[in-house]
Amino acid sequence: MRTGIAVAAAVAVLAGIGVGVYVLADDGSGGGTASSQQDRRGPGGQEDPFGGSGGGGGGGETPAPDSPGESEPPTIDSGSVTDPVSGISLPIPDGWSGQQLQVGATVTSDDSYKCPGDTSKTCTKGGAYSAPAVVLGTKGSTAEEVAKADIEANAEESYGGESYGGITSHDELASKAVTVAGQKGYLVRWKAVTSKGADGYVESLAFPSPADPERIVVVRFGVDTGERQSVIDEITEGIEVDSSGGGGDGQDV
Template sequence: MSVTPPPGWYSDPSYPLVERWWDGTAWTDHRRQPEVPRQPLMQTPPAEGSGSGRARTVALVTAAAVLVAAIVTGAVLLRHDGGGEAAAQTTSAAPSPTGTEEPPPSPSGPSPSAGDPSVVVDELNGITFPVLDGWVKPQYAADHDMVLSTPRTYDCPGDPGLCRHGRVDSRTATATDETSPKALAEGDIADAADSAYGHDLLGSRPFRGITSHELVKSASVAVAGRAGYLVRWKVKTGVGPGGYVESLVFPSSVGSQSPVIVRFALDAGADGPPLSDMDRITAGIRPVGRKDAGGGVGSSIGPSR
Protein backbone atom coordinates (compact mmCIF):
# COMPACT_ATOMS: atom_id res chain seq x y z
CA MET A 1 0.00 0.00 0.00
CA SER A 2 1.47 3.40 -0.98
CA VAL A 3 1.10 6.59 1.05
CA THR A 4 -0.11 9.70 -0.77
CA PRO A 5 2.22 12.66 -0.01
CA PRO A 6 0.75 15.96 1.20
CA PRO A 7 0.35 18.95 -1.16
CA GLY A 8 3.63 20.55 -2.17
CA TRP A 9 6.35 21.05 -4.78
CA TYR A 10 7.98 17.80 -5.98
CA SER A 11 10.21 16.75 -8.88
CA ASP A 12 8.12 16.61 -12.05
CA PRO A 13 7.91 12.92 -13.07
CA SER A 14 7.71 13.97 -16.73
CA TYR A 15 10.59 16.48 -16.50
CA PRO A 16 12.73 16.04 -13.35
CA LEU A 17 14.71 19.27 -13.88
CA VAL A 18 11.73 21.31 -12.63
CA GLU A 19 9.35 21.00 -9.69
CA ARG A 20 5.62 20.50 -10.16
CA TRP A 21 2.77 21.24 -7.73
CA TRP A 22 1.04 18.18 -6.23
CA ASP A 23 -2.32 19.25 -4.68
CA GLY A 24 -2.63 16.14 -2.50
CA THR A 25 -4.70 14.18 -5.03
CA ALA A 26 -3.37 15.01 -8.51
CA TRP A 27 -0.65 16.89 -10.42
CA THR A 28 -1.51 20.46 -11.49
CA ASP A 29 -0.02 22.40 -14.41
CA HIS A 30 2.05 24.67 -12.14
CA ARG A 31 5.84 24.24 -12.41
CA ARG A 32 8.90 26.09 -11.10
CA GLN A 33 12.68 25.84 -10.96
CA PRO A 34 13.87 23.87 -7.90
CA GLU A 35 15.01 26.05 -4.99
CA VAL A 36 17.63 23.48 -3.89
CA PRO A 37 18.97 20.33 -5.58
CA ARG A 38 16.78 17.35 -4.75
CA GLN A 39 17.77 13.72 -4.42
CA PRO A 40 15.74 11.18 -6.41
CA LEU A 41 12.63 10.35 -4.44
CA MET A 42 12.06 6.76 -3.31
CA GLN A 43 8.37 7.52 -3.09
CA THR A 44 6.63 9.99 -5.38
CA PRO A 45 3.05 11.13 -5.88
CA PRO A 46 1.07 8.85 -8.22
CA ALA A 47 0.63 9.63 -11.87
CA GLU A 48 -2.31 11.77 -12.89
CA GLY A 49 -5.64 9.97 -12.63
CA SER A 50 -4.30 6.96 -10.66
CA GLY A 51 -6.19 5.59 -7.64
CA SER A 52 -9.40 6.68 -6.00
CA GLY A 53 -9.89 9.40 -3.40
CA ARG A 54 -11.09 6.78 -0.89
CA ALA A 55 -7.94 4.69 -1.39
CA ARG A 56 -5.70 7.68 -0.85
CA THR A 57 -7.56 8.63 2.32
CA VAL A 58 -7.30 5.08 3.74
CA ALA A 59 -3.57 4.96 2.92
CA LEU A 60 -2.88 8.29 4.60
CA VAL A 61 -4.81 7.36 7.76
CA THR A 62 -3.01 3.99 7.95
CA ALA A 63 0.41 5.64 7.62
CA ALA A 64 -0.44 8.15 10.33
CA ALA A 65 -1.55 5.36 12.68
CA VAL A 66 1.69 3.41 12.11
CA LEU A 67 3.83 6.49 12.75
CA VAL A 68 1.96 7.43 15.95
CA ALA A 69 2.24 3.87 17.27
CA ALA A 70 6.01 3.88 16.62
CA ILE A 71 6.50 7.21 18.41
CA VAL A 72 4.46 6.15 21.45
CA THR A 73 6.30 2.81 21.74
CA GLY A 74 9.68 4.52 21.47
CA ALA A 75 8.77 7.11 24.10
CA VAL A 76 7.70 4.42 26.59
CA LEU A 77 10.88 2.39 26.09
CA LEU A 78 13.04 5.49 26.38
CA ARG A 79 11.48 6.42 29.71
CA HIS A 80 12.20 2.95 31.15
CA ASP A 81 15.68 2.65 29.63
CA GLY A 82 17.09 5.88 31.06
CA GLY A 83 18.12 7.47 27.75
CA GLY A 84 20.94 5.08 26.69
CA GLU A 85 22.03 4.18 23.19
CA ALA A 86 19.51 1.34 22.94
CA ALA A 87 16.71 3.78 23.74
CA ALA A 88 17.87 6.14 21.00
CA GLN A 89 17.76 3.27 18.53
CA THR A 90 14.28 2.31 19.71
CA THR A 91 12.93 5.79 18.96
CA SER A 92 14.16 5.85 15.37
CA ALA A 93 11.47 6.33 12.72
CA ALA A 94 9.50 3.23 11.78
CA PRO A 95 9.67 2.03 8.17
CA SER A 96 6.94 3.38 5.92
CA PRO A 97 4.13 1.04 4.80
CA THR A 98 5.83 0.71 1.41
CA GLY A 99 8.80 -1.10 3.00
CA THR A 100 11.25 1.76 2.35
CA GLU A 101 12.92 3.74 5.13
CA GLU A 102 12.51 7.12 3.47
CA PRO A 103 9.31 8.99 4.38
CA PRO A 104 7.20 10.74 1.73
CA PRO A 105 8.77 13.98 0.49
CA SER A 106 7.62 17.07 2.33
CA PRO A 107 6.73 20.31 0.52
CA SER A 108 9.17 23.18 0.26
CA GLY A 109 9.24 25.56 3.19
CA PRO A 110 7.19 28.75 3.16
CA SER A 111 8.42 31.75 1.24
CA PRO A 112 10.19 34.50 3.24
CA SER A 113 7.25 36.72 2.22
CA ALA A 114 4.60 34.33 3.59
CA GLY A 115 4.42 36.00 7.01
CA ASP A 116 4.61 39.59 5.74
CA PRO A 117 1.25 41.33 6.37
CA SER A 118 1.98 43.90 3.67
CA VAL A 119 1.88 41.34 0.84
CA VAL A 120 -0.20 38.43 -0.40
CA VAL A 121 1.80 35.45 -1.66
CA ASP A 122 0.68 33.54 -4.75
CA GLU A 123 2.98 30.52 -4.42
CA LEU A 124 1.72 28.72 -7.52
CA ASN A 125 2.64 31.62 -9.79
CA GLY A 126 5.69 32.70 -7.78
CA ILE A 127 4.57 36.29 -7.16
CA THR A 128 3.46 38.58 -4.34
CA PHE A 129 0.84 41.34 -4.35
CA PRO A 130 1.05 44.52 -2.22
CA VAL A 131 -1.77 45.07 0.28
CA LEU A 132 -2.64 48.75 -0.22
CA ASP A 133 -4.65 50.87 2.19
CA GLY A 134 -8.30 49.99 1.72
CA TRP A 135 -7.49 46.39 0.68
CA VAL A 136 -7.21 43.16 2.67
CA LYS A 137 -6.17 39.57 2.24
CA PRO A 138 -9.45 37.71 1.59
CA GLN A 139 -10.59 35.20 4.18
CA TYR A 140 -13.17 32.45 3.75
CA ALA A 141 -13.58 33.37 0.07
CA ALA A 142 -15.52 30.90 -2.06
CA ASP A 143 -13.40 31.78 -5.10
CA HIS A 144 -9.83 30.54 -4.56
CA ASP A 145 -8.51 32.81 -7.35
CA MET A 146 -9.12 35.93 -5.23
CA VAL A 147 -5.88 37.38 -3.81
CA LEU A 148 -7.08 40.84 -2.71
CA SER A 149 -10.43 42.42 -1.90
CA THR A 150 -11.95 45.45 -0.27
CA PRO A 151 -12.76 44.73 3.38
CA ARG A 152 -16.54 45.09 3.45
CA THR A 153 -19.40 43.56 1.49
CA TYR A 154 -22.74 45.09 0.53
CA ASP A 155 -26.08 43.82 -0.75
CA CYS A 156 -25.89 43.40 -4.51
CA PRO A 157 -28.30 45.73 -6.33
CA GLY A 158 -29.56 42.97 -8.64
CA ASP A 159 -30.07 39.33 -7.74
CA PRO A 160 -29.74 38.63 -3.99
CA GLY A 161 -26.19 38.18 -2.75
CA LEU A 162 -23.19 39.98 -1.30
CA CYS A 163 -20.91 42.08 -3.48
CA ARG A 164 -17.54 43.77 -2.94
CA HIS A 165 -16.43 47.19 -4.18
CA GLY A 166 -13.12 45.77 -5.40
CA ARG A 167 -11.31 42.48 -5.95
CA VAL A 168 -8.16 41.13 -7.58
CA ASP A 169 -7.89 37.56 -8.89
CA SER A 170 -4.80 35.61 -9.99
CA ARG A 171 -4.84 32.49 -12.14
CA THR A 172 -2.64 30.56 -14.56
CA ALA A 173 -3.49 30.27 -18.25
CA THR A 174 -3.38 26.49 -18.69
CA ALA A 175 -6.23 25.72 -21.09
CA THR A 176 -4.54 27.26 -24.13
CA ASP A 177 -1.33 27.03 -26.14
CA GLU A 178 -1.32 30.81 -26.63
CA THR A 179 1.64 32.53 -24.90
CA SER A 180 1.34 36.12 -26.18
CA PRO A 181 0.35 38.37 -23.22
CA LYS A 182 -1.39 40.77 -25.63
CA ALA A 183 -3.49 38.05 -27.26
CA LEU A 184 -4.35 36.47 -23.92
CA ALA A 185 -5.37 39.79 -22.33
CA GLU A 186 -7.53 40.73 -25.30
CA GLY A 187 -9.14 37.30 -25.24
CA ASP A 188 -9.74 37.28 -21.48
CA ILE A 189 -11.24 40.72 -20.86
CA ALA A 190 -14.80 39.77 -21.87
CA ASP A 191 -14.80 36.78 -19.50
CA ALA A 192 -13.29 38.94 -16.76
CA ALA A 193 -16.06 41.51 -17.18
CA ASP A 194 -18.79 38.86 -17.18
CA SER A 195 -17.46 37.14 -14.04
CA ALA A 196 -17.29 40.49 -12.19
CA TYR A 197 -20.48 42.21 -13.36
CA GLY A 198 -22.37 39.72 -15.51
CA HIS A 199 -22.82 36.37 -13.76
CA ASP A 200 -21.43 35.15 -10.45
CA LEU A 201 -20.26 31.62 -9.57
CA LEU A 202 -23.87 30.51 -8.99
CA GLY A 203 -25.12 31.93 -12.28
CA SER A 204 -26.96 34.83 -10.63
CA ARG A 205 -26.80 38.37 -12.01
CA PRO A 206 -25.85 40.63 -9.09
CA PHE A 207 -25.95 43.75 -11.32
CA ARG A 208 -28.59 42.52 -13.82
CA GLY A 209 -25.90 42.04 -16.44
CA ILE A 210 -23.65 44.31 -18.51
CA THR A 211 -25.45 46.70 -20.86
CA SER A 212 -22.38 48.21 -22.55
CA HIS A 213 -18.63 48.67 -22.26
CA GLU A 214 -15.89 50.96 -23.53
CA LEU A 215 -12.14 50.44 -23.88
CA VAL A 216 -10.32 52.65 -21.39
CA LYS A 217 -6.76 51.44 -21.77
CA SER A 218 -4.59 48.85 -23.51
CA ALA A 219 -0.81 48.87 -23.19
CA SER A 220 2.38 46.94 -22.70
CA VAL A 221 3.49 46.80 -19.10
CA ALA A 222 6.40 45.41 -17.08
CA VAL A 223 5.24 43.15 -14.24
CA ALA A 224 7.67 41.54 -11.79
CA GLY A 225 10.44 42.13 -14.32
CA ARG A 226 8.51 40.40 -17.12
CA ALA A 227 6.96 41.82 -20.30
CA GLY A 228 3.18 41.85 -20.00
CA TYR A 229 0.07 43.47 -21.44
CA LEU A 230 -3.15 44.90 -20.01
CA VAL A 231 -6.63 45.63 -21.33
CA ARG A 232 -9.04 47.75 -19.26
CA TRP A 233 -12.78 48.27 -19.79
CA LYS A 234 -15.38 50.49 -18.19
CA VAL A 235 -18.68 48.63 -18.01
CA LYS A 236 -22.24 49.82 -17.46
CA THR A 237 -24.64 47.48 -15.71
CA GLY A 238 -28.40 47.01 -15.57
CA VAL A 239 -28.44 48.31 -12.00
CA GLY A 240 -25.72 49.87 -9.87
CA PRO A 241 -22.90 52.23 -10.79
CA GLY A 242 -21.03 49.81 -13.08
CA GLY A 243 -17.30 49.44 -12.75
CA TYR A 244 -13.84 49.03 -14.23
CA VAL A 245 -12.43 45.65 -15.26
CA GLU A 246 -8.88 44.80 -16.31
CA SER A 247 -7.11 41.72 -17.62
CA LEU A 248 -3.35 41.79 -17.01
CA VAL A 249 -1.19 38.99 -18.47
CA PHE A 250 2.54 38.30 -18.05
CA PRO A 251 4.81 35.22 -17.96
CA SER A 252 5.43 33.63 -14.60
CA SER A 253 9.02 33.79 -13.36
CA VAL A 254 8.92 30.18 -12.09
CA GLY A 255 8.66 26.70 -13.58
CA SER A 256 7.52 26.53 -17.18
CA GLN A 257 6.78 30.31 -17.15
CA SER A 258 3.11 29.70 -17.96
CA PRO A 259 1.26 33.02 -18.47
CA VAL A 260 -0.31 34.53 -15.36
CA ILE A 261 -3.69 36.26 -15.71
CA VAL A 262 -4.51 38.89 -13.08
CA ARG A 263 -8.06 40.26 -13.13
CA PHE A 264 -9.11 43.53 -11.51
CA ALA A 265 -12.72 44.57 -10.81
CA LEU A 266 -13.41 47.95 -9.17
CA ASP A 267 -16.86 49.48 -8.71
CA ALA A 268 -17.31 52.92 -10.25
CA GLY A 269 -18.68 55.73 -8.11
CA ALA A 270 -17.79 57.14 -4.72
CA ASP A 271 -17.80 53.79 -2.90
CA GLY A 272 -15.34 52.08 -5.22
CA PRO A 273 -11.55 52.11 -4.73
CA PRO A 274 -9.56 54.69 -6.72
CA LEU A 275 -8.91 53.58 -10.28
CA SER A 276 -5.20 54.30 -9.72
CA ASP A 277 -5.08 51.27 -7.40
CA MET A 278 -4.97 49.04 -10.49
CA ASP A 279 -1.66 50.60 -11.56
CA ARG A 280 -0.30 50.75 -8.00
CA ILE A 281 -0.97 47.06 -7.40
CA THR A 282 0.50 46.17 -10.79
CA ALA A 283 3.66 48.15 -10.03
CA GLY A 284 3.96 46.38 -6.67
CA ILE A 285 3.81 42.80 -7.95
CA ARG A 286 7.12 41.05 -7.24
CA PRO A 287 8.66 37.61 -7.70
CA VAL A 288 8.45 35.66 -4.45
CA GLY A 289 11.35 36.58 -2.15
CA ARG A 290 12.43 39.65 -4.14
CA LYS A 291 11.72 43.34 -3.65
CA ASP A 292 13.67 44.83 -6.54
CA ALA A 293 11.81 43.50 -9.59
CA GLY A 294 8.79 45.72 -9.94
CA GLY A 295 7.14 47.16 -13.00
CA GLY A 296 4.35 49.30 -14.35
CA VAL A 297 3.51 51.15 -17.53
CA GLY A 298 6.62 52.93 -18.75
CA SER A 299 9.05 50.77 -16.80
CA SER A 300 11.80 48.86 -18.50
CA ILE A 301 10.51 45.51 -19.67
CA GLY A 302 12.31 42.29 -18.82
CA PRO A 303 12.51 39.04 -20.75
CA SER A 304 9.43 37.53 -22.28
CA ARG A 305 8.74 34.18 -23.85
Protein backbone atom coordinates (compact mmCIF):
# COMPACT_ATOMS: atom_id res chain seq x y z
CA MET A 1 0.00 0.00 0.00
CA ARG A 2 1.05 3.51 -0.58
CA THR A 3 1.72 5.66 2.42
CA GLY A 4 -0.56 8.55 3.23
CA ILE A 5 -3.61 9.25 1.19
CA ALA A 6 -6.85 7.60 0.49
CA VAL A 7 -6.60 3.88 0.35
CA ALA A 8 -5.47 2.59 3.72
CA ALA A 9 -6.43 -0.98 4.52
CA ALA A 10 -8.58 -1.50 7.60
CA VAL A 11 -6.15 -3.50 9.67
CA ALA A 12 -8.17 -4.47 12.73
CA VAL A 13 -10.12 -7.34 11.20
CA LEU A 14 -7.33 -9.41 9.72
CA ALA A 15 -4.63 -8.32 12.15
CA GLY A 16 -6.84 -9.50 15.01
CA ILE A 17 -7.06 -13.01 13.62
CA GLY A 18 -3.46 -13.51 12.74
CA VAL A 19 -2.31 -14.45 9.27
CA GLY A 20 -5.08 -13.30 6.98
CA VAL A 21 -7.73 -15.94 7.55
CA TYR A 22 -11.25 -14.68 6.93
CA VAL A 23 -14.74 -15.81 6.02
CA LEU A 24 -16.78 -13.81 3.52
CA ALA A 25 -19.97 -15.79 3.97
CA ASP A 26 -20.95 -18.50 6.42
CA ASP A 27 -23.71 -20.06 4.33
CA GLY A 28 -21.59 -21.39 1.48
CA SER A 29 -23.28 -19.12 -1.04
CA GLY A 30 -20.06 -17.58 -2.28
CA GLY A 31 -16.98 -16.23 -0.63
CA GLY A 32 -13.29 -15.87 -1.02
CA THR A 33 -9.96 -17.03 0.18
CA ALA A 34 -6.88 -15.43 1.64
CA SER A 35 -3.46 -16.76 2.50
CA SER A 36 -1.01 -15.81 5.20
CA GLN A 37 0.95 -12.64 4.54
CA GLN A 38 4.04 -10.97 5.86
CA ASP A 39 3.89 -7.58 7.47
CA ARG A 40 3.15 -4.83 4.96
CA ARG A 41 2.86 -1.13 5.71
CA GLY A 42 0.40 1.42 4.47
CA PRO A 43 -0.54 4.97 5.48
CA GLY A 44 1.29 6.11 8.58
CA GLY A 45 2.98 2.70 8.87
CA GLN A 46 -0.30 0.81 9.18
CA GLU A 47 -0.36 -2.88 8.28
CA ASP A 48 -1.82 -3.90 4.93
CA PRO A 49 -3.62 -7.24 5.22
CA PHE A 50 -4.48 -7.50 1.54
CA GLY A 51 -1.14 -8.44 0.04
CA GLY A 52 0.21 -7.41 -3.32
CA SER A 53 2.78 -4.67 -3.68
CA GLY A 54 0.22 -2.26 -2.33
CA GLY A 55 -3.20 -2.72 -0.78
CA GLY A 56 -3.91 0.77 -1.97
CA GLY A 57 -1.59 1.10 -4.88
CA GLY A 58 2.02 1.92 -4.10
CA GLY A 59 4.47 3.53 -1.71
CA GLY A 60 5.03 2.40 1.82
CA GLU A 61 7.21 -0.57 2.73
CA THR A 62 7.05 -3.58 0.45
CA PRO A 63 8.51 -6.75 1.94
CA ALA A 64 9.59 -9.81 0.01
CA PRO A 65 6.96 -12.36 -1.02
CA ASP A 66 6.00 -15.01 1.51
CA SER A 67 7.90 -17.80 -0.24
CA PRO A 68 10.28 -18.24 -3.20
CA GLY A 69 7.37 -19.49 -5.30
CA GLU A 70 5.08 -16.56 -4.51
CA SER A 71 5.28 -13.37 -6.54
CA GLU A 72 3.50 -10.07 -6.26
CA PRO A 73 0.62 -9.42 -8.66
CA PRO A 74 1.54 -7.42 -11.76
CA THR A 75 0.84 -3.73 -12.15
CA ILE A 76 -1.66 -2.88 -14.90
CA ASP A 77 -1.21 0.46 -16.65
CA SER A 78 -4.48 0.76 -18.60
CA GLY A 79 -7.93 -0.73 -19.06
CA SER A 80 -9.28 -2.22 -15.85
CA VAL A 81 -8.29 -4.39 -12.92
CA THR A 82 -10.41 -7.28 -11.64
CA ASP A 83 -11.62 -7.94 -8.11
CA PRO A 84 -12.64 -11.61 -8.50
CA VAL A 85 -13.80 -11.97 -4.89
CA SER A 86 -16.45 -9.27 -5.34
CA GLY A 87 -17.13 -10.04 -9.00
CA ILE A 88 -16.29 -6.56 -10.31
CA SER A 89 -13.60 -4.66 -12.19
CA LEU A 90 -12.29 -1.15 -11.52
CA PRO A 91 -11.36 1.13 -14.43
CA ILE A 92 -7.84 2.56 -14.50
CA PRO A 93 -7.85 6.34 -15.19
CA ASP A 94 -5.14 7.94 -17.34
CA GLY A 95 -1.99 8.45 -15.29
CA TRP A 96 -2.99 5.74 -12.81
CA SER A 97 -2.16 2.06 -12.47
CA GLY A 98 -4.03 -0.94 -11.10
CA GLN A 99 -3.33 -4.14 -9.24
CA GLN A 100 -5.39 -7.19 -8.34
CA LEU A 101 -5.17 -8.10 -4.66
CA GLN A 102 -5.90 -11.30 -2.78
CA VAL A 103 -9.01 -9.66 -1.31
CA GLY A 104 -9.95 -6.90 -3.74
CA ALA A 105 -8.41 -4.60 -6.32
CA THR A 106 -6.74 -1.19 -6.31
CA VAL A 107 -6.08 1.73 -8.64
CA THR A 108 -3.62 4.48 -7.75
CA SER A 109 -2.27 7.70 -9.22
CA ASP A 110 1.27 7.42 -10.55
CA ASP A 111 2.13 10.87 -9.10
CA SER A 112 3.91 10.71 -5.74
CA TYR A 113 5.61 13.08 -3.32
CA LYS A 114 7.17 13.16 0.13
CA CYS A 115 4.47 13.10 2.79
CA PRO A 116 4.22 16.56 4.41
CA GLY A 117 3.91 15.18 7.92
CA ASP A 118 6.67 12.58 7.56
CA THR A 119 9.06 13.17 4.68
CA SER A 120 10.64 9.75 5.14
CA LYS A 121 7.46 8.30 3.61
CA THR A 122 5.94 8.64 0.16
CA CYS A 123 2.38 9.77 -0.57
CA THR A 124 0.44 9.64 -3.82
CA LYS A 125 -2.18 12.01 -5.16
CA GLY A 126 -5.14 9.67 -5.42
CA GLY A 127 -6.35 6.12 -5.25
CA ALA A 128 -9.16 3.68 -4.61
CA TYR A 129 -9.50 0.08 -3.56
CA SER A 130 -12.32 -2.45 -3.22
CA ALA A 131 -12.95 -5.01 -0.48
CA PRO A 132 -15.90 -6.81 1.10
CA ALA A 133 -17.39 -4.85 3.98
CA VAL A 134 -16.96 -7.85 6.27
CA VAL A 135 -13.20 -7.81 5.69
CA LEU A 136 -13.03 -4.12 6.55
CA GLY A 137 -15.14 -4.71 9.65
CA THR A 138 -17.73 -2.18 8.47
CA LYS A 139 -21.16 -2.79 9.97
CA GLY A 140 -24.50 -2.51 8.20
CA SER A 141 -27.01 -4.63 6.32
CA THR A 142 -27.71 -2.20 3.47
CA ALA A 143 -25.48 -0.24 1.12
CA GLU A 144 -26.53 3.03 2.76
CA GLU A 145 -25.79 1.78 6.26
CA VAL A 146 -22.39 0.47 5.22
CA ALA A 147 -21.34 3.63 3.35
CA LYS A 148 -22.34 5.87 6.26
CA ALA A 149 -20.59 3.60 8.75
CA ASP A 150 -17.39 3.38 6.69
CA ILE A 151 -16.65 6.99 5.79
CA GLU A 152 -15.13 8.07 9.11
CA ALA A 153 -12.76 5.12 9.24
CA ASN A 154 -11.84 5.71 5.60
CA ALA A 155 -11.03 9.38 6.22
CA GLU A 156 -9.05 8.66 9.38
CA GLU A 157 -6.94 5.95 7.80
CA SER A 158 -6.40 7.97 4.63
CA TYR A 159 -5.48 11.38 6.03
CA GLY A 160 -5.59 11.05 9.79
CA GLY A 161 -2.14 9.64 10.48
CA GLU A 162 1.33 11.14 10.70
CA SER A 163 1.63 11.51 6.93
CA TYR A 164 -0.69 14.56 6.93
CA GLY A 165 -0.56 15.51 10.58
CA GLY A 166 -4.13 14.38 11.20
CA ILE A 167 -7.58 15.65 10.21
CA THR A 168 -8.69 18.94 11.79
CA SER A 169 -12.24 19.00 10.34
CA HIS A 170 -14.37 17.73 7.49
CA ASP A 171 -17.25 18.82 5.26
CA GLU A 172 -19.80 16.40 3.84
CA LEU A 173 -19.99 16.93 0.08
CA ALA A 174 -22.43 14.18 -0.88
CA SER A 175 -24.59 11.42 0.61
CA LYS A 176 -26.78 9.77 -2.00
CA ALA A 177 -28.00 6.63 -3.73
CA VAL A 178 -26.15 5.52 -6.88
CA THR A 179 -26.25 2.58 -9.27
CA VAL A 180 -22.97 0.65 -9.58
CA ALA A 181 -22.44 -2.36 -11.85
CA GLY A 182 -26.21 -2.73 -12.05
CA GLN A 183 -26.57 -2.74 -8.26
CA LYS A 184 -28.34 -0.20 -6.06
CA GLY A 185 -25.59 1.36 -3.99
CA TYR A 186 -24.87 4.38 -1.84
CA LEU A 187 -21.97 6.81 -1.47
CA VAL A 188 -20.78 9.29 1.13
CA ARG A 189 -18.10 11.84 0.21
CA TRP A 190 -16.21 14.16 2.55
CA LYS A 191 -13.60 16.85 2.16
CA ALA A 192 -11.08 16.13 4.91
CA VAL A 193 -9.07 19.14 6.12
CA THR A 194 -5.59 18.11 7.24
CA SER A 195 -3.07 19.67 9.57
CA LYS A 196 -0.22 19.51 7.05
CA GLY A 197 -0.09 19.49 3.28
CA ALA A 198 -2.94 18.66 0.94
CA ASP A 199 -6.51 18.27 2.09
CA GLY A 200 -8.34 15.32 0.58
CA TYR A 201 -11.59 14.15 -0.93
CA VAL A 202 -12.57 10.82 0.60
CA GLU A 203 -15.50 8.67 -0.40
CA SER A 204 -16.96 5.37 0.76
CA LEU A 205 -19.03 3.68 -1.91
CA ALA A 206 -21.05 0.57 -0.99
CA PHE A 207 -23.17 -1.76 -3.10
CA PRO A 208 -24.19 -5.46 -3.25
CA SER A 209 -21.65 -7.73 -4.91
CA PRO A 210 -22.76 -8.91 -8.36
CA ALA A 211 -21.24 -12.27 -7.39
CA ASP A 212 -23.36 -12.52 -4.24
CA PRO A 213 -26.09 -9.90 -3.56
CA GLU A 214 -26.02 -10.80 0.14
CA ARG A 215 -22.46 -9.47 0.38
CA ILE A 216 -21.77 -5.72 0.44
CA VAL A 217 -18.71 -4.41 -1.42
CA VAL A 218 -16.97 -1.22 -0.29
CA VAL A 219 -14.82 0.93 -2.57
CA ARG A 220 -12.76 3.48 -0.65
CA PHE A 221 -11.52 6.55 -2.51
CA GLY A 222 -9.15 9.36 -1.69
CA VAL A 223 -7.88 12.18 -3.90
CA ASP A 224 -5.82 15.24 -2.97
CA THR A 225 -7.85 18.42 -3.36
CA GLY A 226 -5.31 19.73 -5.86
CA GLU A 227 -6.39 16.97 -8.25
CA ARG A 228 -9.65 16.71 -10.17
CA GLN A 229 -12.46 15.48 -7.95
CA SER A 230 -14.24 14.10 -11.03
CA VAL A 231 -11.85 11.13 -11.16
CA ILE A 232 -13.89 9.63 -8.29
CA ASP A 233 -17.03 9.75 -10.44
CA GLU A 234 -15.09 8.42 -13.43
CA ILE A 235 -14.04 5.34 -11.48
CA THR A 236 -17.50 4.86 -9.96
CA GLU A 237 -19.22 5.02 -13.35
CA GLY A 238 -16.64 2.64 -14.83
CA ILE A 239 -17.06 -0.16 -12.28
CA GLU A 240 -18.40 -3.19 -14.13
CA VAL A 241 -19.40 -6.78 -13.48
CA ASP A 242 -16.39 -9.08 -13.82
CA SER A 243 -17.12 -10.92 -17.06
CA SER A 244 -14.51 -13.58 -16.32
CA GLY A 245 -16.64 -14.89 -13.48
CA GLY A 246 -15.54 -14.54 -9.87
CA GLY A 247 -16.83 -14.41 -6.37
CA GLY A 248 -14.70 -17.07 -4.72
CA ASP A 249 -15.69 -20.58 -3.72
CA GLY A 250 -16.87 -20.10 -0.16
CA GLN A 251 -13.86 -21.87 1.30
CA ASP A 252 -11.72 -20.72 4.22
CA VAL A 253 -7.94 -20.81 4.10
